[in-house]
Amino acid sequence: MEPRSSAQDVHRCDLCETAIVHSYCDFCHVNLCKPCIGEHITDGYDQHKIVPFQQRRSTFINPKCETHPFKHCKFKCKNCENILVCSTCMASEQNGGHRFEELLDIYKTKKETIKNDAKELENCFFPSYEEIALNMDNQLSNVDGGYEKITTEISKQGEQWHREIDVIINRMKTEINEIKKKHRDVLQKHLDEIRQTQSPIKQTLQALRDIQESTEVFRTIEYISKVKDFSKRPHMVQVSLPTLDHEKLYSFFRHFTSFSTDTKENTSSLNLQNTSVRELLDEPELVRTITTGQHQYLRSVTCLEDDMIWVGDGTDNIHCFTINGTILQKIKTKSGKRTRDIAVDSSGNLLFADESKKVYQVKNGHTEELITFPGWVPCQMCVTSTDDLLVTMHNDDYTQSKVVRYSRSREKQIIQFDGEGKPLYSENGYIKYITENKNRDICVADYGAGAVVVVNQDGKLKWRYTGHPSVTKNKPFKPPGITTDSQSRVLTAGTDNHCIHILDQNGQFLRYIDNCDLEYPWGLCVDNDDTLFVCEFNSKGNIKKIKYLK
CATH class of the missing domain: 2.120.10.30 (TolB, C-terminal domain)
Structure with missing residues (x-):
């Protein structure tokens, strides 16, 4: 606010700068004391408008006519786009038959629009923007603290995961040892069965060799073949090592798949991890x-x-x-x-x-x-x-x-x-x-x-x-x-x-x-x-x- 308009200062004349203001020229926008009024209008300019200081800026100031410099435009031509005219222009042949609208009416309508816009901006838009700006300021001020908190949580979670991984790895190692024992047991059992069958085969084979070397007729003719007793060959058992599903480990950080150990007997399979295998x-x-x-x-x-x-x-x-x-x-x-x-x-x-x-x-x-x-x-x-x-x-x-x-x-x-x-x-x-x-x-x-x-x-x-x-x-x-x-x-x-x-x-x-x-x-x-x-x-x-x- 200008000093001359403030309540803490007395308004002074713009010409002498000492006397208290008494009047105001609405066209020149000049503060005047009584003695200076005459000096201000001595230039002969007939458009000076002197009003009491309390009524300043109450006079409508129309724009000067571009065609007739000493006249002011008080109308707008409705037939010509954005053309302002004075009274002389209205009477000219060029504007004959045209319709006109008073600038004062347009001015009042626009003033009302400006008043409403200012009210809306002041009461609605500006507070909303101020509220958003304040919210952004608050968010900015909390960014560092918020991310520091997240980083701390990540570190704690990492420590927790490490502990869980250690537990899971130890459990998996224990499971591997149990599977290894089952693996060995299956192979050993099958091997024992084969060895038990091999022993009578060896005995029979040795007896056959003895007969072959013998010249005793009766011993040879009483021989009965036992080959059919051993013709049913044992199944080939293959036990595969367990595998770790790396894709699932990478996709699901905390998901460890069970080891799968299959004992394959021809086209059938035995899952050592699952006792409910159904053939x-x-x-x-x-x-x-x-x-x-x-x-x-x-x-x-x-x-x-x-x-x-x-x-x-x-x-x-x-x-x-x-x-x-x-x-x-x-x-x-x-x-x-x-x-x-x-x-x-x-x-x-x-x-x-x-x-x-x-x-x-x-x-x-x-x-x-x-x-x-x-x-x-x-x-x-x-x-x-x-x-x-x-x-x-x-x-x-x-x-x-x-x-x-x-x-x-x-x-x-x-x-x-x-x-x-x-x-x-x-x-x-x-x-x-x-x-x-x-x-x-x-x-x-x-x-x-x-x-x-x-x-x-x-x-x-x-x-x-x-x-x-x-x-x-x-x-x-x-x-x-x-x-x-x-x-x-x-x-x-x-x-x-x-x-x-x-x-x-x-x-x-x-x-x-x-x-x-x-x-x-x-x-x-x-x-x-x-x-x-x-x-x-x-x-x-x-x-x-x-x-x-x-």
């Missing part, structure tokens, strides 16, 4: 045929509980059956379109994908939208051990296929190409059923490629299986369905050959299931007891329950 039956058994009464083609089956299954038949209906074929529940798709696949999450909630390009969840009887796929068509899906959702899909023009991992509706991982940038899956809209193995491998039955494609949890290709040659199986391998069991075996449907292929976790063929009157097996699942359920893709609407493990 394959020589002849799988058909336990039950569940007649659903649905005359559509059954595509998907998933276990809810040991005596309950969900079934999808490619219509807009999904049914829940008991193993006796009784319908417990029926759900229609929210969109009214056909289902593509079904799954059950860890909470027992039903998930389904349909032709609306969405995945839905049925929870407490209510169907809610979970995931939408713009530009892509969801096909088949499975729920993982971490309750993620794996979905196979192809784009709208059937030129690309991929697998996507979701956590709820958030995309976490895309699996589409191998290490050389080549597509992992057939580039078409053919069926690609999917499941997760116990070792977290992701297994896809790629019908269009005629292959089972298996990648690890990071999406790196591990192996492909394209069928096993057999004189009784003369049609191409086309797998529509796939599942895995508690022994990490992979089971996939060979629909055209009416059988199920069983593979180990490394893709090695173990055997077929082809003796249970299967007709076009399609969707597969196993329950908690490793009992297999198979959808038959035909008009009968049957599901076969098969026992294939001892």
Whole structure:
């Protein structure tokens, strides 16, 4: 504020600078005492406007006319853009017929706008900016302290991790020693059995040599061959050393995998860490045929509980059956379109994908939208051990296929190409059923490629299986369905050959299931007891329950 306008100073005349101000020239903006008024207007300028000092700045000062310098513009031409005119201009031929607006009216309107803007800036905007600036100042002042606290927490966490790692490493060493003892015990037991058999062989061999050297007729003719007693050769037992899964160590800092020690006896295996190893039956058994009464083609089956299954038949209906074929529940798709696949999450909630390009969840009887796929068509899906959702899909023009991992509706991982940038899956809209193995491998039955494609949890290709040659199986391998069991075996449907292929976790063929009157097996699942359920893709609407493990 200027000194002459402050309450602490008396306003003085701008001309003599001594006398107390009495008047004010509204055009020249000059403070005047009474004696100096005459001196100020002696220049003859007729536009001086002398008013009492208390009424200063009350006179409207119009701009001078650019065409007529001694006149002031009091109007604005509405026909000409931003043209101000005086009274002479208004009467000229150039502005004949034009409409005019008084500058005083415009001035008052603008003044009101300026007043409102100033009020809004002062009362709303400026305080908001001030509050934000203050918040930023506070955050800046707390940055160093906050990061110092985090650094301290990291150091403490590091110390805790080191202690935990030491404990885990010591435990692992103890486990290794226990496994080593079991390893030695298995080998020693088998060696002892072989030695026990070798001893009578040596005795018999020595007796034969004695007879060969003897000339006694009776001793020779009474000889009875014992070769058949030793013809059953002992099994070759191979015990592999335990392995450490480095990928999981790097991915999950605190996750150490169990050592796995297998004793391999021909095609069977003995896991020393797991006393509940279950071997394959020589002849799988058909336990039950569940007649659903649905005359559509059954595509998907998933276990809810040991005596309950969900079934999808490619219509807009999904049914829940008991193993006796009784319908417990029926759900229609929210969109009214056909289902593509079904799954059950860890909470027992039903998930389904349909032709609306969405995945839905049925929870407490209510169907809610979970995931939408713009530009892509969801096909088949499975729920993982971490309750993620794996979905196979192809784009709208059937030129690309991929697998996507979701956590709820958030995309976490895309699996589409191998290490050389080549597509992992057939580039078409053919069926690609999917499941997760116990070792977290992701297994896809790629019908269009005629292959089972298996990648690890990071999406790196591990192996492909394209069928096993057999004189009784003369049609191409086309797998529509796939599942895995508690022994990490992979089971996939060979629909055209009416059988199920069983593979180990490394893709090695173990055997077929082809003796249970299967007709076009399609969707597969196993329950908690490793009992297999198979959808038959035909008009009968049957599901076969098969026992294939001892």
